[in-house]
Structures are given as C-alpha cells and as structure tokens.
Amino acid sequence: MAAVIHVVGARPNFMKMAPLIRALRDAPGGFEHLLVHTGQHYDEHLNDAIFRDLELAAPDVHLGSGSGSHAEQTARIMVAFEALVRDRAPQLVVVAGDVNSTLACSIVAAKANVPVAHLEAGLRSGDWAMPEEINRVVTDRLSQLHLTPSADADANLLREGASPQGIVRVGNCMIDSLLRNRERAQRGPALSHFGLRAGNFGLVTLHRPSNVDDPGRLRHFLRVLSDLAARLPLVFPVHPRTRARIAALEISEAALSAAGLQLAPPLGYLDFLQLESAAAIVVTDSGGVQEETTALGVPCLTVRDNTERPITVTHGTNPLVGSDPAPPPVGDQDETIPVELAGVTRFITRSQIRYAQAQGDYARLHTPAGSHLVRIPLSTLEERWAAAGFVRIHRSTLVSLRHVKEVRMEHGRCSVVLDEVELQVSRRHTRELRDRLLRPNRPAE
Numbered sequence: 466m467a468a469v470i471h472v473v474g475a476r477p478n479f480m481k482m483a484p485l486i487r488a489l490r491d492a493p494g495g496f497e498h499l500l501v502h503t504g505q506h507y508d509e510h511l512n513d514a515i516f517r518d519l520e521l522a523a524p525d526v527h528l529g530s531g532s533g534s535h536a537e538q539t540a541r542i543m544v545a546f547e548a549l550v551r552d553r554a555p556q557l558v559v560v561a562g563d564v565n566s567t568l569a570c571s572i573v574a575a576k577a578n579v580p581v582a583h584l585e586a587g588l589r590s591g592d593w594a595m596p597e598e599i600n601r602v603v604t605d606r607l608s609q610l611h612l613t614p615s616a617d618a619d620a621n622l623l624r625e626g627a628s629p630q631g632i633v634r635v636g637n638c639m640i641d642s643l644l645r646n647r648e649r650a651q652r653g654p655a656l657s658h659f660g661l662r663a664g665n666f667g668l669v670t671l672h673r674p675s676n677v678d679d680p681g682r683l684r685h686f687l688r689v690l691s692d693l694a695a696r697l698p699l700v701f702p703v704h705p706r707t708r709a710r711i712a713a714l715e716i717s718e719a720a721l722s723a724a725g726l727q728l729a730p731p732l733g734y735l736d737f738l739q740l741e742s743a744a745a746i747v748v749t750d751s752g753g754v755q756e757e758t759t760a761l762g763v764p765c766l767t768v769r770d771n772t773e774r775p776i777t778v779t780h781g782t783n784p785l786v787g788s789d790p791a792p793p794p795v796g797d798q799d800e801t802i803p804v805e806l807a808g809v810t811r812f813i814t815r816s817q818i819r820y821a822q823a824q825g826d827y828a829r830l831h832t833p834a835g836s837h838l839v840r841i842p843l844s845t846l847e848e849r850w851a852a853a854g855f856v857r858i859h860r861s862t863l864v865s866l867r868h869v870k871e872v873r874m875e876h877g878r879c880s881v882v883l884d885e886v887e888l889q890v891s892r893r894h895t896r897e898l899r900d901r902l903l904r905p906n907r908p909a910e
C-alpha cells in the first residue's frame with residue numbers, strides 16, 4: 466500500500482515537487498510513497514533531462530497519457546489514475562501547480578474520498594480565459610491541505626472560504642529547487658555552448674497558448690524579438706508547442722538566427738538556470754520563470770496582461786508588458802497594476818489613475834475610488850508611462866493628462882486641476898507641462 470502518491474505531469478511540476486519528495490524521503494521513520502508521472506509532457510527535453518538535473522528518482526508509475534485536447538488529456542489521465550487509486554488505496558494524493566494532471570488527479574482522488582494536498586495552492590490571476598486558472602481554482606476547492614507559497618495565496622483561499630486550518634504556508638518550492646541547484650548550474654557548459662558572455666544577452670521563453678497559437682500574433686512576436694536581437698543577442702529555448710507553431714509559419718530558423726535570435730531545443734534545468742542567472746534580461750510568459758528571475762534579481766519582462774504571481778511585480782523584477790507584442794499606441798496602453806488592500810491583492814488599471822505621488826521608495830496611486838500604495842518607485846512609473854500621457858509636475862508627483870480638467874497660471878505659479886483636486890506644479894516642471902500640453906504627441910499629418 467502506498468501511503469502517499471505524488472503526482473507530476475509536466476515540466477514545472479518537477480521543480481516544485483522535488484524538495485517535497487526529498488523532505489519526505491529524509492523524514493525520520495520515512496514515508497511510503499509512490500511517484501506517479503501522468504505522461505502529460507512526454508518530450509525527452511521536458512522530462513528525462515529535468516529529472517536527471519533535479520536528481521529525482523525515475524517515476525514509479527507512468528500513466529502514459531500523452532497529448533490531446535484539454536478534455537481528451539484530462540479524461541485519459543482520470544481513467545488511468547482512477548485504476549491506480551483503486552489498486553493502491555493511498556492515504557493522501559499530493560498534486561502540484563496548475564496543469565491538467567493537477568486537475569485530473571484531484572478530481573479522481575476527491576471522488577475516491579482520498580484527501581488531496583495541493584502544492585502551490587491559492588495563486589490566482591483572475592483570468593478565466595487561462596486553462597491554468599480553472600485548474601487552480603477547481604483543485605483548491607477539492608483539496609484539504611493547501612500548501613501555499615505566499616501571503617497573497619493565503620488571502621485568496623480565505624476569501625474563497627477555505628478553512629484556515631487547511632492552509633500551510635510552506636514557501637516557494639520552485640525557489641527551493643533553484644537555491645539548491647544554483648551553484649551547480651554555474652559550473653555548467655551552457656554559456657560557452659551558446660558563445661555568450663554573462664550580462665550580454667537576453668533569454669526568451671514563450672509557450673502560453675494565448676501567445677503562440679494565433680499565427681499573426683506569433684509572427685509579430687518573432688518580428689519584435691528579431692528587432693530586439695539586433696541590439697542584444699537573444700537565446701530562445703523553444704517549447705515543443707511553440708516549435709510546432711513556428712514550423713507552421715514557415716519562417717526559417719536560419720533567418721531568425723541571422724537576425725541574432727538563436728532558437729534551441731528546451732534546455733535542461735541546470736543549463737537553463739545558468740543562462741537565466743547570467744542574462745541581462747529575460748522575456749517570458751512562464752509562471753515559474755517570473756518567480757526565478759525575481760529570486761535571482763534578473764530583470765524580466767512578462768508578456769502577459771495579468772499574473773497569478775503579483776509578488777514578482779510588487780517585490781520583484783517583473784513588470785508585465787502585456788501580451789500585445791506591438792509597441793503600445795501613444796496614450797492607449799492600459800497596464801494593470803497589482804495593489805495590496807488589507808492583505809488582498811487587487812488590480813487597478815492605469816487609466817483609472819489620476820496621479821501618483823512618491824511615498825518613500827514607493828508610489829501612492831490616486832484613483833477616483835481611493836488611493837493605493839504600490840511597491841514601484843515613481844521614477845520607474847515615469848519611464849513606463851511617459852508615452853501614455855503621464856507627466857511629472859513635481860519631484861514627487863506624476864499626473865495623468867487624461868484626468869487634467871484645467872491648467873491654471875496665477876502670479877507665475879502653475880497648477881493643474883483634476884476633478885476636485887488641485888495640485889501645484891513646481892517651477893522646474895512648469896515648462897515641461899506647458900510643452901506637453903501645447904505640443905501633444907500627435908502623429909505627423
């Protein structure tokens with residue numbers, strides 16, 4: 466009889482589950498446990514290489530589910546896992562993350578009355594168009610034990626009515642794996658293999674269906690990346706899903722490589738960690754890579770409109786640049802900014818913000834609905850928002866021109882009126898404000 470079944474199915478599960486399996490294996494008295502691989506990811510680059518690098522023992526059982534539509538894959542995993550649960554009668558099923566295997570096995574376990582523990586519970590993007598969000602929410606609803614990475618995850622679960630006794634904040638297991646393997650990764654061959662110097666290249670990963678499944682969007686991404694590669698060499702380990710989509714576009718790899726965009730198969734974990742630690746910048750839509758770059762202090766641009774990991778934006782190195790690869794039209798980019806209100810992370814859009822003021826190292830954003838403190842320095846906001854009509858009117862204040870009702874000049878002093886608020890403009894910034902208002906950024910006629 467297996468006391469605990471650990472389920473893994475796809476690449477990011479392995480990094481999360483490895484520290485937990487190791488801790489249980491080394492626990493006094495030991496644990497009887499079975500590692501089950503559903504076969505959701507079957508490509509050698511996404512499996513064996515990563516298992517080797519993580520020093521994970523090979524799975525005890527392989528369900529061989531393979532790919533297919535969401536329903537086909539989830540159903541195949543459920544059928545195979547149900548037979549296994551019947552056969553092995555586990556006392557606990559541990560699932561990780563947000564992939565189809567996570568969902569499929571928690572449904573099976575819950576219906577067999579076997580308690581479920583969810584590792585990385587409580588993350589929410591609020592975006593129901595993401596299959597991962599559906600997997601997370603349903604899995605959490607079915608789990609008795611929520612192993613959470615961060616305070617925002619605890620707050621999300623409590624808000625949804627989870628029992629506080631079932632929430633245990635264990636921290637971020639993916640980062641535990643990173644810390645354990647970072648030094649080993651530094652000694653690896655990846656930098657020299659790609660002919661790169663630390664700090665002198667960018668690293669790209671893209672695999673979310675919303676980014677790669679639409680041919681026009683993917684073509685545009687490749688064009689934007691090739692433009693960027695003209696300034697900074699880029700290495701792009703390509704996920705099998707993305708590789709199939711690029712192949713369908715009939716764009717030659719040689720042409721991309723000539724532009725400085727080097728495509729490669731998905732890398733082993735240690736090779737990827739070495740490049741990630743040494744990159745000048747990372748461009749990604751991966752959840753795990755957002756967290757790893759934050760832990761490493763490497764700037765990361767996340768090509769998504771939202772994130773279930775807001776801590777990487779508020780405390781980390783990870784601005785969301787949106788999923789539109791085109792440069793934003795002037796004044797029309799509506800970035801979402803995570804703010805923490807009474808311990809709960811909410812998102813406000815930039816168009817709601819009337820003005821932002823420095824508060825220590827952070828900024829306070831003023832919206833018609835109230836004010837919110839965000840962990841972003843004012844100077845960063847200015848750089849990011851200048852094209853969208855924000856202008857500095859004082860050392861400590863940026864205003865959105867779209868909210869300015871009136872500009873007053875009295876006795877040589879300038880002020881701006883925003884709804885019921887009137888703000889003084891410093892002498893130093895008066896000229897800039899006048900210039901911006903008299904010569905708005907219009908396209909040439």
Ligand code: UDP
Binds near residue numbers: 515702753
């Ligand atoms: N990763 C890897 N090789 C690569 C790209 C990523 O080993 O070529 C690792 C990365 O370090 C992180 C994990 O894969 O630990 C992230 O997985 P993925 O991006 O597939 O999934 P997500 O985090 O988006 O669910």
